[in-house]
Amino acid sequence: MAREVPALQAVELECADEGLAREMTRWLTHLRAERRLSPKTLEAYARDLRQCLTFLAEHWGAQVTLKRFAALEATDVRAFMAMRRADDIGGRSLMRALAGLRSFGRFLEREGKGKVGALSAIRAPKIAKSLPKPIQMAAAKRFADADERAGEERDPWILARDAAVMALLYGSGLRIAEALGLKRRDVPKPGEGDVIIVTGKGNKTRMVPVLQNVLALIANYVAMCPHSLPPAGPIFVGARGGPLSPRIIQLTMERLRGALGLPDSATPHALRHSFATHLLSRGGDLRAIQELLGHASLSTTQIYTGIDSERLLEVYRSTHPRG
Incomplete structure (x- = not known):
């Protein structure tokens, strides 16, 4: 019998409306219960999405609603990524942020809450390939x-x-x-x-x-x-x-x-x-x-x-x- 996973504490967002915050809570619960992501990965995804929503609220000059987020444009996403890169954020962190946003977008689509097509139109940032360094x-x-x-x-x-x-x-x-x-x-x-x-x-x-x-x-x-x-x-x-x-x-x-x-x-x-x-x-x-x-x-x-x-x-x- 599968072990029941307790619900996560409801997400509260000043930059977004109640409907979007509720979907974010449901998404994180899904990632933990169904995808079995680690607590650190969940924390990073939640932080990346919060940063994106905070940016969008300032960028648009209004609270982010579920409907407005579903109508996200590629230029909005590129502006967010450019802001993060200007803060000296590395390629791997940017790639993780984009992966988290895409995951949330796919979740909204599966739940019938809209289709965030702009996220799939953004190319993942290039990262320098570094090989692990084994010990002799x-x-x-x-x-x-x-x-x-x-x-x-x-x-x-x-x-x-x-x-x-x-x-x-x-x-x-x-x-x-x-x-x-x-x-x-x-x-x-x-x-x-x-x-x-x-x-x-x-x-x-x-x-x-x-x-x-x-x-x-x-x-x-x-x-x-x-x-x-x-x-x-x-x-x-x-x-x-x-x-x-x-x-x-x-x-x-x-x-x-x-x-x-x-x-x-x-x-x-x-x-x-x-x-x-x-x-x-x-x-x-x-x-x-x-x-x-x-x-x-x-x-x-x-x-x-x-x-x-x-x-x-x-x-x-x-x-x-x-x-």
Whole structure:
């Protein structure tokens, strides 16, 4: 039976009439319940739409009504995008804003509240393509070695915990939120299993293999941890026994990358990038890597083919006799 999603608090807008505010509330509820978008994405979409409506109210010199919004013209949308770009807003943020506005327009159309054709006539802003920066294989392995931090004045169990988390990020390609969201019952003991069930974006679950040496590191941390770790509780906990904050792992990597002489791009998420890139460079199947990473679209995973191609070209240029 599907879990009932409580209604969102009604949106209140000074720049728009009650009818438009009501449709905005219904749209956000739809995105959360049906599309299962994350709270951060919902917050960003709501903020973008508010900014657009505020701009339109000033642009038109009147409160935005549902009827007037449905009659939106392409010039109005371009004026809003130009205003946002003048505020030094990047291409990705502008693209997200346009995606949110289009989503709201499609929702109004499905509900019979009008057709906002101007939104589909606007081209998405161009954004510079940036490839993820993976960490070299040898360095990625060192992040999972607690001995690398032997000189730090920290409890041994905390060093073991951090090493286990980073080994899991690199060994299974998890997002940091996925790793820290694992319950103790989700992680098998060494020799008793080799997969974990991970809850990713949109509360979607997937099965991910986990290496025995990673399970051994986790088991070592669990044995050293001074706090109670019940089966239904988080397996990774903070110094006081509560859920472990992602910021702790981020700070740990900041210290380690300084000691290892790595750039600022060496973040917890870079371990996930490294997992994908290193699998691909060793002949991993792109579809299989897509499943392991939990990407909804293969096009998202294909970015790693660009990384591998760049690496091969670099080797070619530096080693070919005619290079």
